[in-house]
Amino acid sequence: MTKTLLALLALIGSTLHTLAQDQGGFWWKRNNLRVIQTNLPDYEAATLNADSLLADLREYSANTLIINAGGIMAFYPTKLDFHYQNPYAKPNTLKDVITKCHEHNIRVIVRVDFSRVHERIYKAHPDWCYLSPKGERMINTDMYVVSINAPYVQDRAFRIIGEIMDTFPVDGIFLNMPGYQVRNPYEDKYQGIDQNEYDQKAFAAYSGGLKLPLEENSADPVYRKYLDFKKHSVEQWSKKLHEMVKAKNPQTAICTYMDRYVDIIRHESQSNTTLPYWPYTASDNVGNASNSYPDHIISNGSIQQLSFQSRYNAVEPVEAQIRLYENIANGSGLDLSMMGDMRGYEDERNFPVFKKVYGHHQKFEQYYGKYKSVARILVVSPGSWAHGEPAQEYRGIQLMLREAHIPFDIMENTQLGNQAGRLKDYQTIILPEIVALDSTSLTAIKAALDNGTHLIATNRSLADHPEMLAAVFGAKIEKKDYDGAGNYLVPDNRGVFKRFEKQKMISWKYNLGMYDLKGADQTFLPILGKGRPGPPEIIGGHEPTGYYAMGLKNHPKSKAIILPMNLGRLYYMHGYQQDKNILLDVIDYIIPEASRQLRTNAPARVEVILKEFARNIPENQQKQTMEGLILHLINLTGFSGNTYFEPLPVRDLTFEIQSDFKPSKVFAMKSKRTVPFKWEKNILKLSLSELEDYEGIVIMR
Template sequence: MSEKTGGNINLAGEKAWWQKPYRMVQTNLRQPDALYDQKALARETREFGANVLLYNIGGIYAFYPTDLPLHARNPMMKGDALGDAIEAAHQEGLALVGRFDMSKATRIAYEAHPEWFVHNRQGRPLEYNGTYQACVNGGWYQQYAFDIISEALGRYDVDGVFFNMFGYRTTTYSGEDFGICVCENCQRRFRQMYGKALPEREDFACEAYPDYVEFKDRTSRELSGRIYDHIKAVNPRVAMSGQRGKNDFIRMEVQRAVDRAQPEWPYQSGEQARWARAYAPEKMAASTATNFIDFAWRFVSETGAYQELRMAQQLASGATLDYYLLGVMDQQDKKAFPAIERLYKWHARNEEHYTGLSSAARVGLYHSFGTNAYRGRTDARAAGAQAFRGAYRMLLEARIPFDFISDEKLAETDLDRYRAIVMPNVACISDGEAATLDAWVKAGGLLIATGETGLYDERGARREKPALESLPIRERLTMRRDMRGAYFEADADEAEKTGAGLYMLDGVYHACEPRDGAMTLLKLLPPQRFGPPELCFPEVESDLPGVIRGQYGEGDCCYFPWHPDALYHRDSLPDNRTLVTSFLAERPDALPVVIEGNGLFEVTLQRQVETGRLLVHLVNYSGQHNNLYEDPPVLTGLRLGIRGVGPTGRTLVAGADVSAEPSEGGDLRWFVLPPVGTFEALVFEA
């Protein structure tokens, strides 16, 4: 390996490239791109501000002269494109990550071994433009992929590898629903593992489908783990990217889809970064930002403002920078390039501040893989991801720094540093999760839970009583499904606290009995007539609460027997956000940073472990309007209050020093901020 790569060698204890903040450019290469001048590509990548180049190795087509008979060579390649690219990249001081796509193969492999590939119940292979989808349990993935890896990594000195579209797939690029694979391999393995036949379709109404959800996850992760071990056996210096399971660094993707339901979700990049930091805080992570609008238009670029916003979210949540092109740097539409190049070069100058970061947030938002996988079995499944995204928006738009807490990593998570945890309709919880969370509440934590939280086990089976002892309710809930036209009424004290006398209720309400000693807030006004106007007045009231709050040991739990989070995501009524976050405001130690001033922006707080410095990010969303992303208006007149820092700080974007205002009492130091464009990063000594 060239010493210029800074790759996986260890010079005087220096970390490998993938253990430090990096700036990657992914080139998803077309066949004719093998003819591009590889020296020019490496030079253009370095001049762009990147220090890592992602380049095709093989899988569908080999970008090197493979000797494996079923591994199709790129028919347009002359010579050895991969070898030339590696040499050029290392000469420019770039690490080179090789891209494998084992998810498909050409007709050469399919005709030799059709049993290796996906087939549906009609016996059709999943074919698209002459490529055939490989089955996770078939020989292409389970055997031949290992031969390709051995050949490529045995020949070439790459610094890392990335695998595209790993796992099960039931649709084509055009969105055709193909159905599940029922090849002999899948049938045999599923019966061995679960003693039953495959489900007819992907539907929880099928008795075998919950097992099939687990089957896909188990078999995919087992294969990924085998591939990781094989790579390390062939060349232990090669770093492998991945998501869940074995990997060296985490790599995901953020992209738009024109058919995706509106409104556009602007927080996709930050959401992925928070998940990665919760799942593997010790690893470097990034989500590659796709240059293009959607698969059908791979050469029309997103705006530079959109890409900056995506990448600012990544930096704000402890991830690094990654950009994804279809083809090489010589794009016809380069409108986003200037903004990204400026950001990449700024990041290179400020890289020292992004090394060794750990979140300093004191609020956790619970991210449940189990609920995402099995919510289709629950009564409140219609809330879907809306409850989680509504809670995400509530915290972000209330300017509260927060982390994700992963159900898969709960046992390894230091919950003691969190003062509050929000659980938005986290329906599926294991007994172990419940015991851990109850112990945390008992020790003094504040738990905020909504909807059906804890009413199902980790695979979505109904429980007789809530899993969480800390929930201030008795037994299971009775679900009232049609609450259109209903309200919650606040008494005078509650209305004065939150500024709202009525809250709109729609969808479902979970009627339940409060536990002895619990306090109730708000009062349900059952559905009322809403037309004609002459009949729009209440006839019936109830004593059913909108919030149930109860002590549990030294801590307490606020339970909402409805979905204020999902309704907030749908309707964006600030009263719902204020209602939920008002309980967090009761705990100042949960809010280490406070921002005053107008504008829609995100605030995050990270600590550099080695130096003790605090890094505050403000990300400005004012340029985003549904699916329109333009340069945001500059935010002015902002004041930052922060605990535990010295009297001075430094703004990394504006390049200005800031000094604390004269003390106003309390433990916050207040700083007047310079104008904020897309984002600002402030460094404070502890």
């Protein structure tokens, strides 16, 4: 039998297998991605070898490859004169990579980036490119940032994608760095709102003749209109892309960082650039996106580089390991991004981690990717890319719940209105520094409250909606911003604050809002004044101010609690247990069953994630009935706060889980052992003799 015939038979077999997989839906809907992204520098195209790349993908159990194709430069022989040709690219490499991957059932998503053009293109079409308010271009060496309303993005980008899809049987299009740019991220240089002539015309047409704002000022109504314009124009472009791609091939997935007209939402776990480090970045990203956009598949990439300036140095192996385990524990697949391919890589320390976690997922694939939440608490996030003080407040609240092993979900503040029906399923919603919400989200929050869902709001939450503060919390702002350093809170009501048996005063730092809480039904935590700072001989004088740091208003079916202070931020930055205890006592007071949902002796640095699951197998794709519970344990004991060491073994763990069924069997995937259990009165008790880096305990009905 000739080699040609053998190759043909292999290709036919691969195609039949792929078609069988795709029966009943789109291939990405299976939610079993194991992605490796090769972010190729131009020069690596000269040495990239399809056979070695395929061998590495198979060795590391990958089933999806993301690889450069076009945009900034073509990694194939383009026929388009406005598409800069990578001078190092060999004519058949991309074709060979796609062919060989498909022969072994590995999907190929091609990466395109329309954020920049080569200097040659810029010189021919300077009107296509970004222009700052100072008349400056945004440049990286010989690449110029473009304007998304100019002809390159609005027309030429579609021609490039069309050429790629007409030339190669790609499984997906990954759009890198879409949207507007005001900052050169590779040099961390802010340059301002794009003043390109096409942007001017497009904004004027959208706004009825307004001129582009020169500054980002949320108090400026023109700037607020500009924000609407940006959202509208990006969505219109995305819609056009979706229509074009799906017309060519409905089985081609669109993947990027947005949600509209997208099949796979990509997120990223990036290296921390500021202290304190956040070891829960993957749980945060996947939990947020999957609950905010439940109709999408989420793929959270573990970005290996330390920074844009340190691309050839990878994050610590334990950090990468935590990210990958958190991905699959929260319902995503696996995803990692590296500079170049795996041959001759500059920092291979993470490779054993990749091999271990990807191999585990492949072996136990049926127990991942088809989950349902058991959480009774919802934490609202300030966005998909939280930053600044709102992110600190939000992360601090998360940290309290994670360390207490209380299950919770996350949802973006912009999606509350879109998910209004689901809000009523939660017993409590927590708003951490969610200052403003749109009208539909406010309506959804109020409807959930009326239906019996409790509400907890911290710091400046809903400060832009004084009427909502008054109606829901009985609160009126007198001083929204006040430096609380030197003030104290008194945990006066021991029926609520049961964790403060040996403590009479709680010191404060950061913001401590002074609110009129006369409209609340109960007030707690009297605020004491700053007193007399100085040497021990003169301190004291912390007298009551007449203000309280907590107010509770009763509603017919629920309670609304306001804590106008930086509770989450203080815990995130400093980790004082007293601050965590305030929230835990409040939760115990209004929903004591939350802490009984899952009880364990696991240390706070063991992340415990409980989900309902159904087996992720082809015949279950339309199945809605869950087949059991799965308990994920991720060992973060090696995280010291600014360094990732190997986790310490944790022994003799016990768990009590509320379960309405007696399991038929319970087993641990990684250790391959049966887990002993007892079930009585809807309480499942089980134990684990030892936890190393990770374990997934499957509890079958």
